[in-house]
Amino acid sequence: MTGTRRRRTGAEADGGERAFLAGYDARRYPHPSLTTDVVLVSAAEGTLHTLVVRRGDHPDKGKWALPGGFVRLEEGLDAAAARVLADKAGLEGVFLEQLYTFGEPGRDPRTRVVTVAYYALVDHGRFLEASRRSSDVVVARIEVPWDGETGGPVALAGPDGGALPLAFDHAEIVGMAVKRLRGKLDYTPVGFQLLPAAFTLLELQRVHETVLGRPLNKDSFRRRMLASGELEATGRSEREVDHRPAELYRFARRRAI
Structure with a gap:
């Protein structure tokens, strides 16, 4: 009797959950969109470099952004980061690690967008190959205005030495990647x-x-x-x-x- 009662209780619980989920309406609750952005980093000639892509659409049209995109409903975060890196930089099989989540309200004027940022590390040879895919993809020098692990936004300089205006909060994202690398260098x-x-x-x-x-x-x-x-x-x-x-x-x- 005890075993039968336990099985009935479990079945009733399963049925109740199925009924709840069938009637659940996610539209009742506002929710943000989710993106992933990747800071691709290399080192050459005494300088850290990253790869940025010129935005062809609004918002921030004409400014430079990290390789990124919206996360698809059927994919995990790691898979999304690997996909945007392959699509926009042509790179696969590189070191890729989750960096930080950026979710300040208003960081994207389109809607409420939270991004899970990653950083990817490659030697400079592969880095240059990725930059040759398009004139809208460039290798930029990372100019760090702070010492040690102080942290904060950084500036990017293009191949001609001129400043590259960055879209959204990507100056802060690149700065966080530099801070993370400096902190991990001695123990990883x-x-x-x-x-x-x-x-x-x-x-x-x-x-x-x-x-x-x-x-x-x-x-x-x-x-x-x-x-x-x-x-x-x-x-x-x-x-x-x-x-x-x-x-x-x-x-x-x-x-x-």
């Missing part, structure tokens, strides 16, 4: 994602200096990296250089993406 292997598969210790140091925005002591950096267990020698050296070829290393625990 994010720096390796900004390099090709094989690299020299000097190239690794330059990436760290570029992210942090300050110089590092060469000897102490080398000792720390070699003792970290995160590097392994490839057995190869640089080629076609006008100085003594440096040994090439790779990330010993490059995670699957």
Whole structure:
């Protein structure tokens, strides 16, 4: 009897929930639209770069925006971020991680829009390939006006050095990505994602200096990296250089993406 009563109770609960859901009207409650924006980051020549797309439609027509788009009803957030990165930058299989949620009322004049921002890390070679897809896609230098992990909006400069006006709150989103990278650099292997598969210790140091925005002591950096267990020698050296070829290393625990 107890087992029968338990089964009936469960069936009644299931039936009640089905009836509730059948009559539920989501239009009774206002709800925001959901987008995802991706800060694509690379490091080259002592500067962090990101990729932006010129907006062809209102609002903020003619301004520059991060690769982004509305999340489809049938897809998850990670899938949406990967999709917009593939559609607008032609990049797949890169390091992609959720950054922060931006939901200030009025950030988008069309309607109430909340965006879940991601950051993606690639070496500069792949980055340049992505920028060649269209004249409306450019590589911009990230100009950080604050030290350390202070945080805040940043400015972007185009290939000619001129300032690029950014759409919406994308200056704050890029600034948050820089702050996150600086905070994670010492305890996660994010720096390796900004390099090709094989690299020299000097190239690794330059990436760290570029992210942090300050110089590092060469000897102490080398000792720390070699003792970290995160590097392994490839057995190869640089080629076609006008100085003594440096040994090439790779990330010993490059995670699957």
